[in-house]
Amino acid sequence: MTHDSLRQRLKAATAGQHERVDVAFSSFDLESIKGYRAFLGAHLQVVHPLEVALEAAGIDRLIHDWANRQRRHALMADLHELGENRIALPAPLVVEPTPGWCLGACYVLEGSRLGGRLLARRVAAANPAAPLNYLAHTDTSPSWPGFLEEFEQSARLQPWQELLAGASDCFDLFVAAAAGH
Structure with a gap:
């Protein structure tokens, strides 16, 4: 399997979940401060x-930047600027991430910045x-192609089911967070 086909395989395998996330977050009114604050609050429930x-789990050993x-x-800076001074941090994830799971989840997180x-x-x-610190973070951080290069180098050494589980779990977390706000 080539590096590109691995990325395409993960994208294809999670396309339905990606669409559910897009639908779930499309209900947020980003034109209003209240809606934008709720959108950021939902993202905090996943991202943090x-x-x-x-x-x-050592993601910095897999994705060096x-x-x-x-x-x-x-994300928290934006919420503070919007008046959220008492931000309750979400509960930690109950997962024992493998390197493959981490890469799959990171693939979704990085894709979300696009x-x-x-x-x-x-x-x-x-x-x-x-x-716009959170949404514009893509303007000041490394690019998607740079991420994909490292992702594909590391992911080819991981079991497919772990990559898929990490990506799927991450998409599910986003859907649940959107539904909870």
Whole structure:
């Protein structure tokens, strides 16, 4: 299997889940501060515990520029700027991540930043003063192609089922978070 076909295989295997996430988050009114705050709050429910779990499992040994890619601090900064001064951190994930699981989850997290630029424009057009540290993080951090290069090098050494489980679990977390807000 080539590197590109592994990425395409993961994308194809999770396409239905990806669509469910898109539908779930499309209900948030990003043009209003209240809706944007709820959107960020839902993302915090996934991003914070997921990044903490990935870091505890050693994601920086698989994705070497991880420190530049993590976004939970940018997300919390945006929520603080929007008046959320008492942010309750979500419960830790109950998972013992394998390297393959971590890579699958990281694939989804990194993919989620791709739409960030479009969403940032939408939010900024409606509310020019809205904080965009989280959504615009893609403008200041390493690129998707750079991530894919490392992902594909590391992922080819991992069991397919672990990659798929990490990606699937991550998509499920996003759907649940959107439904909870």
